[in-house]
Amino acid sequence: MSGTAEVVVVANRLPVDISVDSKGKMSWDRAPGGLVTALAPVMRSRHGAWVGWSGKPDLDVEPxxxxxxxxxPVxxxxxxxxxYYEGFSNGTLWPxxxxxxVDPEFHRAWWNSYDKVNRRFAKAAAEAAAEGATVWIHDYQLQLVPALLRKLRPDVTIGWFNHIPFPxxxxxxxxxxxxRVLQGLLxxxxxxxQRSWDSENFLRSVKRLTGDKVRGTTVHVQARPKVPTRQVKVGVYPISIDTAAFDELSRTEKVAKRSRQIRAELGNPDVLLLGVDRLDYTKGIRHRLKIMGExxxxxxxxxPEVCLVQVASPSRERVEQYKTLRDEVEVTVGRINGDYAALGRSPVHYLHQTFPxxxxxxxxxxxxxxxxxxLRDGMNLVAKEFIAAQVDLDGVLVLSEFTGAADxxxxxxxxxxxxIEGAKRIVMQAIDMPNDEKRRRMRALRRKVAKEDVAAWADRFFADLAKVKESNND
Structure with a gap:
């Protein structure tokens, strides 16, 4: 059975949050998150189908x-x-x-659930895709889906993209x-x-752990004896944002007025440092606070001349490591403010909230x-959002070398x-940077993210999928 969608995205989450009221009436709102921000404009332009979980357990909703x-919805x-989600995806694969x-946990019950849910996603994608459709599967939660889908629908062209690092x-x-994971991906x-390190890590894993041949960036998969090998292209596709939309929003008078108001509410500091993250142990929030404290x-x-605003949006709050991280961050913020605050003016403003x-x-x-x-990041789209918002060219971006964005x-x-000592020197270099150097650097960064936006990222990936489809049809 095939559906009608020529392009199908498969991701852990739908791009909307679904609610059902007491009378059974369904409503939805646009969901937050980097993947949704990146892919929603692409899918709207291609009139595609999106397969994913609603975000609420036991919510059964028709397409x-x-x-x-x-x-x-799955x-x-x-x-x-x-x-599957809190366990294998975020307790095993994420760390x-x-x-x-932090130490990953290996539990067979978690793996069995991961396998079962991946089969459910593959079935939903198979039913949504038209004959000969292109299906683009996303991220570490769904690594078994490519092979499962190929068995169900050998007519479709399949892509898989990893938004996080590959070890x-x-x-x-x-x-x-x-x-099993490598076979699923292949x-x-x-x-x-996201970056060449990750693709190289994957290819080395294929070489060492499977019987498939690797030549350059192509894996030659031997499906079974006496059957011709199938070629799998492995590539680097750094993800980006809808740069034009973010630039346009940042230029509005409403945003400009609010930015001035924010500085006034903070006491008009000489230098405002900003950190924006999910509250996650990979984001180096504790390291950032240590740098500021020292x-x-x-x-x-x-x-109050220099202050740090740290936005840490809630994340995976039922997972124990995240509860511990929140406690540690809040204790550290309290200690820094207790030691170094001026009357009525704190050096660190901590916001454990999600903002529009x-x-x-x-x-x-x-x-x-x-x-x-x-400490490790696939890309870090916050860095690119900051650049897109710098319409006055007066901001400085400091990046960890362990982000894809650093490449x-x-x-x-x-x-x-x-x-920490080296990081402190870099932060002071950013604070003391002359205006002409700030503008030169930011102008170049803005050209980069304007040219290589989310549409260009998706176009590159779809173009490579189209080449595969064309070669398969020859």
Whole structure:
């Protein structure tokens, strides 16, 4: 059975949050998140279908049209959420793929749930896709779907893109189900990563852990004896944002007025440092606070002339490591403010909240220095949003070298967040940077993100999928 969509995106989450009232009436709102921000404009322009979970356990909703797309909800039970999502996806794969910053857990029950839910996603994608459709599968939660879908629908062209890092083979090999994951991914025709490190790590894992041949960036998959090999292209596709839309929003008088108001509410500091992250142990928030605390201790900055606004949006609050991280961050913020605040003016303003996009644009415009201190990050779209909001060209971007964005944005100041002394020097360089250098660097960064926006990213990936489809039809 095939559907009608010529292009299908498969992701863990739908691009909308669904609600059902007491009378059974359904409503939805646009969902937050980097993947939705990146892909929604692309899918609207292509009139595609999006397969994903609603975000609420045990919510069974029929497919519907919304936000310019055909939306196909996949139902997850409370047990699925616990074992597939919070368990295997975020308790096993997330820490494993982020260089084991915290220890991953390996539980067979979690793996069994992951396998079961991936089969459910593959079935939903198979039913949504038209004959000969293109299906683009996203991220680490759905690594088994490419091969499962290929068995169900050998007529479709399949892409898979990893939004997070892919670990070195020495780390990936710890996964008890490593061969199954690689076999799942090699069901795709095109496999994409954020940076060359990740694609190289994947290819080394294929070489060492499978019997498939790797030549350059192509994997030759032997489906079974006496059957011709199938070629899988492995490429690097750095993701981006809808730069024009973010630039346009940031230029509005409403955002400009709010950015001035933010600075006034903070006491019009000479320098406003900004951090924006999900509250996640990979983001280096504790390192950022340590840098700020030591700069205050060393009298290189002081309140209220210099302050840090740290937005840490709630994330995976039922997972124990995230509860612990929140406690540690809030204790550290309290200690810094207790030691270094001026009367009525704190050096660190901590906001454990999620804000609408207009408020984020205003914060970006208000900031003098953006601090991205991730310990490991696939890309980090916050860095690109900050650049798009810098319509006055007067901000400085400081980037961890462990982000994909560090490869993509060479005019940023790059630092190692583990090297606290070195990071402090980079932050002071950003604070003291002459205006003409700020403008020169930011102008180049804005040209880069304007040219290589989310549409260009998607076009590159779809173009490579189209080449595969064409070669398969020859």
């Amino acid at each position: 519907f049209d919304g936000d310019g797309m055909h939306l196909v 139902t997850l039970s409370g047990e699925d959420v616990k074992d 494993l793929y982020h260089d084991v910053i 070195p083979v020495e780390i990936f090999s710890q996964l008890p189900w490593r061969e 069901g795709a025709d095109v496999i994409g990563f 700069l205050l201790r060393d009298h290189r900055v002081k309140a 996009v207009e408020e984020m644009a205003a914060l970006y415009r208000a900031a003098d220095v953006m601090l991205v201190t991730s 993509d944005l060479p005019q940023a100041l790059v630092m190692n967040p583990h090297d």
